[in-house]
Amino acid sequence: MPASYAYLGPEGTFTEVALRTLPEAATRELIPYVSVQSALDAVRAGEAEAAFVPIENSVEGGITTTLDELVAGAPLMIYREVLLSITFALLVRPGTKLSDIKTVTAHPAAQPQVRNWLKAHLPDALWESAASNADGARLVQEGRYDAAFAGEFAAARYGLQALETGIHDAENAQTRFVLVGRPARPAAPTGADKTSVVLWQRDDHPGGLRDLLGEFASRGINLMLLQSRPTGAGIGNYCFCIDAEGHIADRRMTEALRGLKRICLQVRYLGSYPRADAGTADVRAPLPWTSDEEFVAAADWVARCQDGRF
Numbered sequence: 090m091p092a093s094y095a096y097l098g099p100e101g102t103f104t105e106v107a108l109r110t111l112p113e114a115a116t117r118e119l120i121p122y123v124s125v126q127s128a129l130d131a132v133r134a135g136e137a138e139a140a141f142v143p144i145e146n147s148v149e150g151g152i153t154t155t156l157d158e159l160v161a162g163a164p165l166m167i168y169r170e171v172l173l174s175i176t177f178a179l180l181v182r183p184g185t186k187l188s189d190i191k192t193v194t195a196h197p198a199a200q201p202q203v204r205n206w207l208k209a210h211l212p213d214a215l216w217e218s219a220a221s222n223a224d225g226a227r228l229v230q231e232g233r234y235d236a237a238f239a240g241e242f243a244a245a246r247y248g249l250q251a252l253e254t255g256i257h258d259a260e261n262a263q264t265r266f267v268l269v270g271r272p273a274r275p276a277a278p279t280g281a282d283k284t285s286v287v288l289w290q291r292d293d294h295p296g297g298l299r300d301l302l303g304e305f306a307s308r309g310i311n312l313m314l315l316q317s318r319p320t321g322a323g324i325g326n327y328c329f330c331i332d333a334e335g336h337i338a339d340r341r342m343t344e345a346l347r348g349l350k351r352i353c354l355q356v357r358y359l360g361s362y363p364r365a366d367a368g369t370a371d372v373r374a375p376l377p378w379t380s381d382e383e384f385v386a387a388a389d390w391v392a393r394c395q396d397g398r399f
């Protein structure tokens with residue numbers, strides 16, 4: 090297997106910075122791709138061992154290109170996640186003044202994070218989307234746009250200067266990135282894990298979504314992401330991307346997934362992997378009645394009842 094990770098490039102993306110925080114990245118060749126799709130396709134084609142892509146940010150929610158690839162593309166699995174705090178710099182060619190800026194660019198997910206700043210400082214600037222924030226910087230270097238919102242670290246790479254730094258409409262804006270590979274056995278539980286799945290309902294009925302969520306709730310499983318995505322089958326047809334606290338090897342999660350498999354039309358398992366915020370106050374202990382021991386004891390009791398040995 091090639092010891093390389095594909096990532097959303099070009100060089101100088103936030104994605105690259107987040108990827109380099111993973112210890113395993115130090116022993117891999119890191120190869121930039123022009124889009125999330127092409128990075129994931131490199132994995133599907135066996136050209137790369139895994140791909141590292143943005144999946145969610147705390148301002149706007151899911152990065153839909155990534156979610157849609159994981160929902161509908163050839164199956165892939167998430168093995169790692171990274172959280173990165175994001176602030177933007179306004180990068181320009183040397184000598185450009187704020188009053189010279191008529192066009193700005195960045196990745197579409199950057200826009201909700203800088204919208205207020207733009208309104209206050211460059212209300213008449215025309216926004217056009219770039220394939221990534223670093224690609225926006227590259228396009229400014231080529232003279233295609235006057236300014237790009239990107240990481241300050243991208244300035245040197247593209248011969249630009251930061252006219253403004255620390256731009257962020259929302260305090261503590263974070264982006265979540267995932268390392269995605271071909272399906273294989275998930276890593277062993279760490280005690281602070283997350284499981285991602287996509288659920289398709291069997292039919293449309295009152296309380297349908299509540300039924301799906303009930304499989305988690307009744308087993309004391311907390312949810313960390315719920316994002317609906319259109320199935321493409323017409324207005325009102327959605328599937329649900331869910332991140333839940335816990336590992337597929339935890340009995341409560343095993344039981345919840347069994348329940349979901351019974352009641353859903355389709356369930357796509359996207360992996361169980363260590364939480365990026367493991368070790369922080371946000372990671373709560375499971376409810377006492379949801380431990381593996383409690384599930385084993387309850388199953389034993391039912392077996393004894395069936396045997397008349399209670």
Ligand SMILES: O=C(O)C(=O)Cc1ccccc1
Nearest residue numbers: 102103104196198199221222
């Ligand atoms: O990694 C990048 O630079 C991207 O273009 C994706 C992105 C977009 C917005 C915030 C963080 C990452």
